[in-house]
Every structure is written in C-alpha cells, then in structure tokens.
Amino acid sequence: MNPKDIARQISEDPDVPESLRILILDDDPHPDDPENPAKAGQFRIKQFNRKFIGNIVKWVMTAEEAIAELAENDWDAVFLDHDLGGETYVESGPGTGYEVAVWLERNPDRQPAQIFIHSLNTSGRDRMKAALPKAVIAPFAWK
Numbered sequence: 648m649n650p651k652d653i654a655r656q657i658s659e660d661p662d663v664p665e666s667l668r669i670l671i672l673d674d675d676p677h678p679d680d681p682e683n684p685a686k687a688g689q690f691r692i693k694q695f696n697r698k699f700i701g702n703i704v705k706w707v708m709t710a711e712e713a714i715a716e717l718a719e720n721d722w723d724a725v726f727l728d729h730d731l732g733g734e735t736y737v738e739s740g741p742g743t744g745y746e747v748a749v750w751l752e753r754n755p756d757r758q759p760a761q762i763f764i765h766s767l768n769t770s771g772r773d774r775m776k777a778a779l780p781k782a783v784i785a786p787f788a789w790k
Contacts, residue, residue, distance in 0.1 A: 667723040668703045670759070671695055672713040672744055674731045695726070710746040717750070717757050724761040727782075729771030739774045748775040748782075 675691045692706065707713045709731060717725070729744040730737050739745035744766060751758050762782040766772045776782055 666702050667699075668721065669699055669705070670713065670716055670720075670722045670725045671704060671706050672708075672710070672726065672731070672747060673706065673728040673765070674708045674733060710742055710744065713744075713747045714750050717747070717759075718754070722759040724763065725759045726763045726765050726785075727775060729764070729766035729768045729775060736768050737771070739771050743771060745771060745774050745778070748778040752778040 673691060673695075695706075696704065705716060707716055713725075713727070716722070727744040727747055729739070731743055737743060744764070748764075751762070758779075758781075762779055763785045764772050764775050764779075764782050765785050765787070766775070767786050772784060772786070776784055
C-alpha cells in the first residue's frame with residue numbers, strides 16, 4: 648500500500664497531504680545499525696523505507712518504544728508486528744505487539760487513523776485484531 652492509498656483510507660478529503668507521519672513497530676534493525684552489522688540492510692526495512700519515501704517514518708523495535716511514541720506524538724498510521732526481540736511465533740504478552748494493541752484499545756484517543764498489523768504470526772495477529780477491530784491485517788505490507 649502506498650502513502651496515497653493510506654491517505655485515501657484515512658480521509659475522503661482530496662486535500663489530505665501526501666506526507667504522512669508513519670510509525671513502524673518491527674524488530675528488523677535499522678539499515679545503519681552499528682550494534683547489529685550482521686543484520687544491517689534487512690529486506691523488510693528497505694522495502695518499508697522505499698514505499699514511504701517523502702513521508703515522516705519512525706521505526707521502533709520494542710513495544711515500550713511504540714507505546715511511548717503513541718502516547719507522546721500524533722501519527723497518521725501505525726504498522727505493528729507481533730513478534731519482537733528476534734523471537735518468532737511467540738505467545739501474546741508483555742514485550743509483543745499485542746501489548747501495544749491492548750494499550751491502543753485502552754487509549755482510543757491515541758489511535759492513529761489507520762492501524763496495520765503486518766505480523767506473520769497468525770495467532771498473535773488474530774489477538775491483535777480482536778483488540779483493534781478497525782485494524783487492517785497486512786502481513787506483507789512492506790512489499
């Protein structure tokens with residue numbers, strides 16, 4: 648989905664700016680991550696960055712960071728992964744994207760206009776969707 652498509656989903660107003668504020672929660676490291684050079688340049692972040700050129704994009708890697716960003720700043724869209732910290736197919740709980748989904752459920756005034764769940768963990772993704780019914784499931788959103 649490109650930024651114009653997201654903008655159309657956010658508003659029917661044709662004057663919606665193309666430059667959006669997008670928060671991405673995913674544990675793929677930043678391509679210039681000096682702490683993890685073996686994983687630098689991961690496919691997913693390259694694809695997200697390519698897709699959202701010209702927009703304000705913030706990449707966070709933990710549930711705690713995502714909640715802080717959502718509490719303190721306004722976002723037009725958020726992309727949420729479930730499994731974080733290098734773990735895969737984990738149960739929903741603290742430290743996962745599910746924690747962020749529950750926080751958003753409890754703080755509806757902080758929900759961005761568009762919420763995307765891009766996790767490949769189907770059980771985690773389903774729990775997140777149950778907490779955020781308006782969210783769009785987009786497991787390959789970065790493509």
